[in-house]
Amino acid sequence: MKPDALRGHLDALLLATLDGRQLHGYAIIEALQLRSGGALDLPTGTVYPALRRLETAGLVSSEWSTVGGRQRRTYRLTKAGQRALAAERTAWREFTAAIEGVLGGGPWPEQA
Amino acid sequence: MKPDALRGHLDALLLATLDGRQLHGYAIIEALQLRSGGALDLPTGTVYPALRRLETAGLVSSEWSTVGGRQRRTYRLTKAGQRALAAERTAWREFTAAIEGVLGGGPWPEQA
DNA sequence: CGGTATATGTAGGCAGACAACATGTGAATC
DNA sequence: GATTCACATGTTGTCTGCCTACATATACCG
Numbered sequence: 001m002k003p004d005a006l007r008g009h010l011d012a013l014l015l016a017t018l019d020g021r022q023l024h025g026y027a028i029i030e031a032l033q034l035r036s037g038g039a040l041d042l043p044t045g046t047v048y049p050a051l052r053r054l055e056t057a058g059l060v061s062s063e064w065s066t067v068g069g070r071q072r073r074t075y076r077l078t079k080a081g082q083r084a085l086a087a088e089r090t091a092w093r094e095f096t097a098a099i100e101g102v103l104g105g106g107p108w109p110e111q112a
Numbered sequence: 113m114k115p116d117a118l119r120g121h122l123d124a125l126l127l128a129t130l131d132g133r134q135l136h137g138y139a140i141i142e143a144l145q146l147r148s149g150g151a152l153d154l155p156t157g158t159v160y161p162a163l164r165r166l167e168t169a170g171l172v173s174s175e176w177s178t179v180g181g182r183q184r185r186t187y188r189l190t191k192a193g194q195r196a197l198a199a200e201r202t203a204w205r206e207f208t209a210a211i212e213g214v215l216g217g218g219p220w221p222e223q224a
Numbered sequence: 225c226g227g228t229a230t231a232t233g234t235a236g237g238c239a240g241a242c243a244a245c246a247t248g249t250g251a252a253t254c
Numbered sequence: 255g256a257t258t259c260a261c262a263t264g265t266t267g268t269c270t271g272c273c274t275a276c277a278t279a280t281a282c283c284g
Binding site: 001002004005006007008009012013016017032035036037039040088089091092094095096097098099101102103 | 113114116117118119120121124125128129144147148149151152200201203204206207208209210211213214215
């Protein structure tokens with residue numbers, strides 16, 4: 001997959017991954033690999049700053065915990081984050097509908 | 113639609129618009145509006161440089177014509193462009209499959 | 225003559241994903 | 255006891271590439 005394809009859709013992925021559960025950054029990356037069938041392998045330099053950005057925007061909240069001597073910052077959706085996720089899902093449907101309206105169906109029948 | 117969502121998909125849109133017909137830049141913009149139900153309204157500053165880029169890459173070829181006293185640069189797909197379009201369609205399917213594997217289906221049932 | 229649609233283009237800005245780097249623990253391997 | 259791997263978090267700097275704003279020119283209508 002070309003790298004820049006994710007542009008503008010990363011927030012949706014992160015919010016959806018946190019829908020209904022709390023996870024730390026490393027586990028989010030693994031969950032995305034699993035759920036995408038291996039297609040999404042996001043580097044930490046992409047995910048961690050994005051999570052901080054979402055927290056600054058009030059869409060997720062985080063707290064530290066220690067598991068097996070290792071520090072974890074665990075994230076969960078806020079109410080605003082749940083609303084944002086719903087909006088992202090709607091935006092995704094509109095986006096794909098627009099693109100597929102162009103891409104779908106091969107050559108143009110109305111060619112004069 | 114958020115502006116940056118198109119990142120990495122613009123080439124596919126342009127190639128698909130030229131599939132099976134030749135068009136000039138302005139007509140491509142109108143065709144994209146029509147085919148997307150008005151969702152895609154690309155500015156000229158996006159489309160014209162992108163077409164030049166595609167031409168440099170050998171995916172489209174262009175020629176000037178004059179229609180009603182107005183200059184038009186008409187584009188068409190090259191063989192390489194047709195192959196690239198096929199590749200873009202495949203990449204699009206893989207991309208949407210990956211995203212929808214994450215976005216689809218709401219909260220996670222396997223939450224412990 | 226002015227405004228709108230048609231038609232093409234450039235210059236500069238800027239968001240945001242990525243590569244590379246930096247740090248530290250626990251467990252297994254040798 | 256040293257090395258290496260999996261786990262876990264983060265920063266810095268870069269670069270792609272779409273967008274905004276601007277600039278230009280003709281035809282047509284009023």
